[in-house]
Amino acid sequence: MTSKNKINEDLANERRKCNFNIEEVTYILDGGKEKTLQRKKIEDVALNGGASVDDIPEEYLSARERYENAIRKSCIYTNIVKNEVLEITGIENYGSPVLRRTGDAFFKDISPFMLHLGMFVPSIIGQCTAEQQATWLPRALDMKIIGAYAQTELGHGTFIRGLETTATYDPETEEFVLHSPTITSYKWWAGGLGRTANHCTVVAQLYTQGKCHGTHLFIVQIRDLETHMPLPGVKVGEIGPRMGFNTADNGFLGFNNYRIPRMNMMMKNAQVLKDGTYVKAARHGKLTYGTMVFVRVTLVGEASFNLAKAVTIAVRYSAVRRQSELRPGSIEPQILDYPTQQHKLFICIATAHAFQLTASWLWNTFTAVQAEMKKGNVDTLPELHALSSCLKALSTSDATAYIEQCRFACGGHGYMLSSNLPFLYAFVVATRTYEGDYTVLLLQTARFLVKAWEQAESGKVVTPTVAYLNRHFTTNGKMIWDNSPEGIIRVFQSVAAGKISLCVRSIRNRITSGMDHEDAWLMTTVQLVNAAEAHCRSVILHTYWNEIVRLTKHSSDNVKTVLNQLVMLYLTYWALERTGDLLRYSTISENDIDLLQRQYEELLVKIRPNAVGLVDAFDIRDEILQSTLGSYDGRVYERLMEEVQKNPLNKEPVDPSFHKYLKPLMKSKI
Numbered sequence: 001m002t003s004k005n006k007i008n009e010d011l012a013n014e015r016r017k018c019n020f021n022i023e024e025v026t027y028i029l030d031g032g033k034e035k036t037l038q039r040k041k042i043e044d045v046a047l048n049g050g051a052s053v054d055d056i057p058e059e060y061l062s063a064r065e066r067y068e069n070a071i072r073k074s075c076i077y078t079n080i081v082k083n084e085v086l087e088i089t090g091i092e093n094y095g096s097p098v099l100r101r102t103g104d105a106f107f108k109d110i111s112p113f114m115l116h117l118g119m120f121v122p123s124i125i126g127q128c129t130a131e132q133q134a135t136w137l138p139r140a141l142d143m144k145i146i147g148a149y150a151q152t153e154l155g156h157g158t159f160i161r162g163l164e165t166t167a168t169y170d171p172e173t174e175e176f177v178l179h180s181p182t183i184t185s186y187k188w189w190a191g192g193l194g195r196t197a198n199h200c201t202v203v204a205q206l207y208t209q210g211k212c213h214g215t216h217l218f219i220v221q222i223r224d225l226e227t228h229m230p231l232p233g234v235k236v237g238e239i240g241p242r243m244g245f246n247t248a249d250n251g252f253l254g255f256n257n258y259r260i261p262r263m264n265m266m267m268k269n270a271q272v273l274k275d276g277t278y279v280k281a282a283r284h285g286k287l288t289y290g291t292m293v294f295v296r297v298t299l300v301g302e303a304s305f306n307l308a309k310a311v312t313i314a315v316r317y318s319a320v321r322r323q324s325e326l327r328p329g330s331i332e333p334q335i336l337d338y339p340t341q342q343h344k345l346f347i348c349i350a351t352a353h354a355f356q357l358t359a360s361w362l363w364n365t366f367t368a369v370q371a372e373m374k375k376g377n378v379d380t381l382p383e384l385h386a387l388s389s390c391l392k393a394l395s396t397s398d399a400t401a402y403i404e405q406c407r408f409a410c411g412g413h414g415y416m417l418s419s420n421l422p423f424l425y426a427f428v429v430a431t432r433t434y435e436g437d438y439t440v441l442l443l444q445t446a447r448f449l450v451k452a453w454e455q456a457e458s459g460k461v462v463t464p465t466v467a468y469l470n471r472h473f474t475t476n477g478k479m480i481w482d483n484s485p486e487g488i489i490r491v492f493q494s495v496a497a498g499k500i501s502l503c504v505r506s507i508r509n510r511i512t513s514g515m516d517h518e519d520a521w522l523m524t525t526v527q528l529v530n531a532a533e534a535h536c537r538s539v540i541l542h543t544y545w546n547e548i549v550r551l552t553k554h555s556s557d558n559v560k561t562v563l564n565q566l567v568m569l570y571l572t573y574w575a576l577e578r579t580g581d582l583l584r585y586s587t588i589s590e591n592d593i594d595l596l597q598r599q600y601e602e603l604l605v606k607i608r609p610n611a612v613g614l615v616d617a618f619d620i621r622d623e624i625l626q627s628t629l630g631s632y633d634g635r636v637y638e639r640l641m642e643e644v645q646k647n648p649l650n651k652e653p654v655d656p657s658f659h660k661y662l663k664p665l666m667k668s669k670i
């Protein structure tokens with residue numbers, strides 16, 4: 001073995017200590033052995049060419065160079081996907097999470113094509129008629145046209161009904177006239193829009209026959225396909241440097257009475273006929289928000305994957321890194337041996353599992369609701385909206401916090417861009433805002449919860465994810481504390497029910513004392529966000545536990561044990577995090593809390609020998625991790641040194657600025 005591929009001895013020891021079958025856990029996380037094998041096959045095809053390697057790390061490039069480099073790599077990756085990967089997987093896998101995951105080997109930041117595949121294509125699939133799909137979809141999938149999703153404006157992101165861009169139908173020419181009447185109506189933020197896209201989905205207020213029908217979606221060509229020049233009537237550009245997403249060319253877009261054909265309105269859920277008559281086909285008023293619901297569902301898996309990357313880096317590094325001494329003269333321990341370090345990291349492993357299993361469960365719920373909607377039944381849509389809203393909010397918010405915790409766990413070296421942790425953080429923290437801000441989405445879930453509470457109060461049986469509310473009305477007093485997984489979950493559901501009940505009481509009291517409903521709701525929103533968070537916590541705890549029980553039924557004993565330890569760690573961690581709530585809504589005693597604390601500390605000890613095995617089970621290739629600290633071989637210090645050689649500042653022993661500025665300064669007299 002050369003020193004280049006020698007595995008760090010501490011890491012090798014950790015792998016010898018691991019007592020469970022790593023592949024078995026990988027299969028569970030991937031959704032089955034077949035899926036793992038398929039993923040590995042795709043990764044082999046896509047990554048073995050080594051095309052992802054940059055001569056100069058992208059963080060040293062100028063804005064222009066970074067963009068061009070991102071486009072270059074996007075084209076390489078797209079060609080690999082089109083010519084080689086889809087041969088194996090079939091075209092229906094174009095937007096699959098596996099391709100998204102493999103793409104991370106090419107980009108530290110993000111591909112300018114991401115929004116094309118992530119939102120433009122899904123909006124064609126979800127919002128166009130079959131005839132329109134036949135026109136647009138093959139061209140979009142083949143990258144003959146490249147799109148963005150332009151909804152947010154300078155003045156409005158959250159409040160979609162407040163968007164100002166107008167699309168006015170002209171029956172004379174059978175065209176829509178797109179117009180940006182104010183500065184604040186300029187589209188702002190759309191990924192891929194600034195420099196890359198030649199088409200985009202535009203969300204605009206539809207006017208026909210003198211009447212506004214609210215926001216609708218349109219496919220709009222914005223650049224010439226040959227010259228890439230913006231078309232007359234279109235003003236488009238890049239919005240400027242951001243915390244992350246710097247290779248995504250987020251853009252602005254304005255229209256000056258710009259005309260598009262009638263058939264460019266996405267007409268699956270509503271149509272404008274040739275004479276301008278508006279026909280609403282939709283059974284539910286919010287079906288035009290469907291692309292956002294789809295992306296929110298996929299973001300739960302994104303949160304899991306990015307957290308899995310961060311904790312893989314931090315756990316491997318913590319096995320390699322040695323610091324301080326426990327007793328005078330003793331060998332310095334691996335930092336992974338500190339319980340406080342385990343406390344930072346094991347919850348991240350458990351959370352990545354919780355979100356991955358919840359993401360799969362949510363995806364199944366999503367496809368079931370889609371199937372019902374195809375049959376004309378929209379009854380399950382409100383529950384899906386409530387679920388996808390709160391799960392998107394919590395998973396992105398927790399993943400952000402835990403990725404930062406992983407960075408803290410890596411000390412100074414975690415602050416280096418080459419660790420990849422700052423990139424991961426900057427990327428994931430945006431997910432808390434985009435596709436619906438955290439608070440705003442929890443308030444959407446709260447609307448659903450208050451309605452469900454009222455139904456349960458009147459004796460109606462409510463839908464499965466809030467069925468615990470029915471129990472709330474049949475049991476009196478506080479929930480009996482019980483330290484079993486099912487018992488902890490029941491208590492968390494009681495906390496949620498108790499908080500929803502307090503919100504309802506607050507709203508009613510405020511109305512009784514003279515407030516109108518809107519003000520009473522507004523004044524209760526701090527509590528409502530809190531109640532929705534509690535509900536979502538209970539959903540995640542419940543789903544994680546149920547899925548582990550189901551998925552490990554036929555697992556080997558050691559896999560069952562370690563996955564059980566992790567889910568118990570998760571339940572115990574959250575019980576300890578929420579002791580205030582538990583004391584308020586259950587019979588938990590101080591003694592029970594002491595027991596929980598001891599149980600938690602014992603779980604850290606039990607999980608410790610398997611920690612490296614558990615992150616290995618995420619099975620994230622080095623090319624995808626892109627981290628000096630997290631590679632499989634643990635050559636941390638060697639990689640940090642190698643990275644220094646790539647630093648253009650080190651190319652010459654003396655920097656020209658010395659002669660230009662420093663020397664004159666040193667020579668000048670005071």
Ligand SMILES: CCCCCCCCCCCCCCCCCCCCCC(=O)SCCNC(=O)CCNC(=O)[C@H](O)C(C)(C)COP(=O)(O)OP(=O)(O)OC[C@H]1O[C@@H](n2cnc3c(N)ncnc32)[C@H](O)[C@@H]1OP(=O)(O)O
Binds near residue numbers: 119158159448
């Ligand atoms: C080389 C290639 C490599 C790759 C290869 C492979 C690639 C593979 C690609 C894979 C991709 C993966 C990664 C993706 C990355 C994506 C990145 C994304 C970037 C970011 C994109 C964006 O960022 S894009 C903009 C998103 N911008 C929002 O997200 C606005 C939020 N704002 C609202 O969403 C509304 O504004 C808000 C608040 C609901 C109020 O809407 P509103 O005012 O109209 O409605 P009200 O509040 O009055 O509510 C009235 C009633 O409607 C009900 N309701 C509301 N919404 C509903 C709904 N959706 N469904 C059902 N019901 C709904 C509600 O529950 C009420 O029900 P009720 O009356 O019964 O209570």
Ligand SMILES: Cc1cc2nc3c(=O)[nH]c(=O)nc-3n(C[C@H](O)[C@H](O)[C@H](O)COP(=O)(O)OP(=O)(O)OC[C@H]3O[C@@H](n4cnc5c(N)ncnc54)[C@H](O)[C@@H]3O)c2cc1C
Binds near residue numbers: 155188433434435439
């Ligand atoms: C990296 C990135 C990529 C993006 N990509 C796209 C894209 O491709 N296409 C696109 O169309 N958009 C995109 N966006 C825009 C994104 O969807 C919006 O920024 C997001 O929906 C939040 O809207 P806002 O910026 O208007 O925030 P605001 O709504 O102004 O929020 C500001 C604050 O006000 C609070 N607030 C707002 N309304 C309420 C309320 N009703 N009740 C209580 N609190 C409230 C929020 O909680 C938040 O704290 C992107 C954004 C980012 C950061």
